[in-house]
Amino acid sequence: MTRIATAPNDRGAAVGNAVEVRGIVKHYGTTKALDGVDLTVKEGTVLGVLGPNGAGKTTLVRVLSTLIKPDAGTAVVGGYDVLRQPKQLRRTIGLTGQYASVDELLSGYENLYLIGRLLDLPRREARARATELLERFSLTEAAKRTAKTYSGGMRRRLDLAASMIGRPRVLYLDEPTTGLDPRTRNEVWDEVQRMVAEGTTVLLTTQYMEEAEQLANELTVIDRGKVIANGLVSDLKAKVGGQTLQVRPARPADLPEMARCLRENGVSTATYSADTGLLAVPITGEEQLTAVIGVLGGRGFAIAGIDTKVPSLDEVFLAITGKPVADAEPVPSLAKEPVA
Amino acid sequence: MTTATLAPARAEDSRIGLSGTLRHVGALTRRNLMRIKADPESMFDAVLMPVIFTVLFVYVFGGAMAGDQDTYKQYLVPGLLGQTGLTLAMAVGTGLNSDFQTGVMDRFRTLPIGRASVLLSKIAAETLRGLLSFAILIGFAMCIGFEVKTGPLEVLATIGLALVFGMSIVWISMLLGMALRSAQAVQGVAMLVLMPMQFGSSIFAPTQTMPGWLQSFTKVNPLSALADASRALLNGQGAVAHPVMIVLIWSAAVTAVFAPLAVARFRKRT
Ligand SMILES: Nc1ncnc2c1ncn2[C@@H]1O[C@H](COP(=O)(O)OP(=O)(O)O)[C@@H](O)[C@H]1O
Numbered sequence: 001m002t003r004i005a006t007a008p009n010d011r012g013a014a015v016g017n018a019v020e021v022r023g024i025v026k027h028y029g030t031t032k033a034l035d036g037v038d039l040t041v042k043e044g045t046v047l048g049v050l051g052p053n054g055a056g057k058t059t060l061v062r063v064l065s066t067l068i069k070p071d072a073g074t075a076v077v078g079g080y081d082v083l084r085q086p087k088q089l090r091r092t093i094g095l096t097g098q099y100a101s102v103d104e105l106l107s108g109y110e111n112l113y114l115i116g117r118l119l120d121l122p123r124r125e126a127r128a129r130a131t132e133l134l135e136r137f138s139l140t141e142a143a144k145r146t147a148k149t150y151s152g153g154m155r156r157r158l159d160l161a162a163s164m165i166g167r168p169r170v171l172y173l174d175e176p177t178t179g180l181d182p183r184t185r186n187e188v189w190d191e192v193q194r195m196v197a198e199g200t201t202v203l204l205t206t207q208y209m210e211e212a213e214q215l216a217n218e219l220t221v222i223d224r225g226k227v228i229a230n231g232l233v234s235d236l237k238a239k240v241g242g243q244t245l246q247v248r249p250a251r252p253a254d255l256p257e258m259a260r261c262l263r264e265n266g267v268s269t270a271t272y273s274a275d276t277g278l279l280a281v282p283i284t285g286e287e288q289l290t291a292v293i294g295v296l297g298g299r300g301f302a303i304a305g306i307d308t309k310v311p312s313l314d315e316v317f318l319a320i321t322g323k324p325v326a327d328a329e330p331v332p333s334l335a336k337e338p339v340a
Numbered sequence: 341m342t343t344a345t346l347a348p349a350r351a352e353d354s355r356i357g358l359s360g361t362l363r364h365v366g367a368l369t370r371r372n373l374m375r376i377k378a379d380p381e382s383m384f385d386a387v388l389m390p391v392i393f394t395v396l397f398v399y400v401f402g403g404a405m406a407g408d409q410d411t412y413k414q415y416l417v418p419g420l421l422g423q424t425g426l427t428l429a430m431a432v433g434t435g436l437n438s439d440f441q442t443g444v445m446d447r448f449r450t451l452p453i454g455r456a457s458v459l460l461s462k463i464a465a466e467t468l469r470g471l472l473s474f475a476i477l478i479g480f481a482m483c484i485g486f487e488v489k490t491g492p493l494e495v496l497a498t499i500g501l502a503l504v505f506g507m508s509i510v511w512i513s514m515l516l517g518m519a520l521r522s523a524q525a526v527q528g529v530a531m532l533v534l535m536p537m538q539f540g541s542s543i544f545a546p547t548q549t550m551p552g553w554l555q556s557f558t559k560v561n562p563l564s565a566l567a568d569a570s571r572a573l574l575n576g577q578g579a580v581a582h583p584v585m586i587v588l589i590w591s592a593a594v595t596a597v598f599a600p601l602a603v604a605r606f607r608k609r610t
């Protein structure tokens with residue numbers, strides 16, 4: 001595991017931990033969905049849990065929501081133990097799962113009203129809360145229609161609204177924007193930011209570095225049930241490079257040679273794809289950017305285009321572990337420290 | 341980094357209590373009823389089937405089977421009433437299955453409610469639906485000339501007996517609902533079980549004319565006892581106590597075997 005940086009306590013005073021996870025293990029047969037995960041979410045902050053498909057993100061969220069019991073380890077949320085105080089814990093949390101869990105045959109309003117009643121709100125309050133949240137999530141017009149008729153984005157928003165009914169102190173969002181179009185994704189991001197501004201603690205899983213960067217203060221990167229890095233998003237960005245330089249050579253055949261040249265000149269993190277015809281280099285600083293351009297220009301490669309973008313999960317993994325996601329086999333000899 | 345942990349905000353204890361449970365069951369029952377409203381086709385089996393059976397059997401086979409249609413009406417309708425409890429019991433499993441499949445159950449399970457509430461609300465909603473179909477069936481039958489030869493007490497007793505039997509079948513239905521992959525599969529298996537149970541009973545025809553091997557089945561088929569009991573109660577003919585006893589014994593036995601299995605499986609999944 002790579003410790004990117006010790007997280008400084010930027011408020012100076014003691015900050016409580018809303019979520020404390022220690023050594024959580026969950027195996028399915030021979031699949032180690034969670035293999036000893038530790039993480040902490042400070043109260044009032046957003047922790048991003050970044051990992052590829054199958055990393056164990058959903059399993060983690062399900063353990064923390066009392067939906068499944070871990071094989072080993074402890075997890076305390078809002079001061080309540082997942083195993084010993086599940087009922088109290090459930091009053092503390094809100095969950096928006098990876099797959100929408102709204103009742104398709106009920107209207108948006110009825111979905112929210114039902115949850116209000118199950119959370120012991122008096123009838124009038126449950127009605128008021130449902131109306132208020134529909135308004136807030138721009139669903140007022142669709143309030144009386146059955147959720148079956150909602151678009152993917154509307155369902156997501158209804159799901160988010162449902163998890164907000166009880167004003168949870170800790171909110172879990174499991175890949176809240178996967179499968180959404182960019183506009184809807186931005187709407188969801190805005191909502192999450194609003195909840196955070198109101199003091200909600202959020203644990204958010206995602207496959208996108210961009211999303212983690214947008215929403216999270218700290219980041220825990222997991223792969224195959226193990227934490228492989230954690231720290232402040234800003235520190236991880238400094239390490240991975242906030243952005244990736246994309247170079248499109250005039251002749252795609254030059255790609256391997258370009259990557260080799262960069263490696264020879266100390267830039268080991270360059271990757272390229274023959275399919276897209278792009279060379280990608282995570283940029284960690286101004287000098288590095290200058291150096292890359294200098295090397296490529298100096299060797300006389302014909303360059304058709306240059307662009308920058310936020311790094312992908314693959315590039316993040318490469319920077320942290322020195323190996324890409326796909327062949328992240330647990331072979332220790334290959335897991336060399338990246339050259340920063 | 342500090343290790344101070346968020347103090348619990350509310351010191352309330354974890355028990356939910358009777359009034360809480362009643363409120364949760366009430367809210368969930370309302371939900372189940374609204375689902376029926378949003379998907380009226382789901383009323384088909386509970387409401388239309390008995391009516392269709394009545395029409396079909398009374399007018400198509402009635403004359404041939406009992407000599408005349410009026411006699412056959414008095415024979416058939418009580419049996420169909422009994423069987424309604426069985427149909428609604430099967431719907432509990434289908435409903436449970438679709439809640440597990442769609443993730444709605446996950447949502448409920450992250451809420452501070454007792455896990456039995458979800459189940460109790462399914463049973464409550466199906467009971468209400470059953471009462472509606474009893475009313476429709478009796479009303480329809482009376483329109484086409486069926487007569488209750490006894491009184492309202494006997495009608496209530498018939499409905500009560502059907503519900504008691506239905507409640508025992510709920511456990512089997514739950515097990516199917518949790519064991520099978522889709523709501524359609526649950527419905528399919530339920531049909532596969534229900535069809536021979538219904539037709540291999542005294543609901544549609546007296547069993548005396550059936551071949552010996554079939555009679556040995558129809559004699560132990562609890563639906564026969566249920567139909568006989570209903571007929572005795574509504575027509576005021578024949579022994580009441582004996583078939584009622586048999587139905588109650590069956591109900592107790594089925595509950596004793598399947599309730600612990602169903603509850604264990606439900607607890608494991610929730
Ligand atoms: N109920 C289950 N039964 C068997 N294997 C499971 C189950 N749930 C998850 N897994 C396995 O555990 C691993 C982690 O899954 P998951 O937590 O869903 O990952 P993620 O959400 O990060 O994509 C995967 O290999 C998945 O196949």
Ligand SMILES: [Mg+2]
Binds near residue numbers: 057058059098174175
């Ligand atoms: Mg997942």
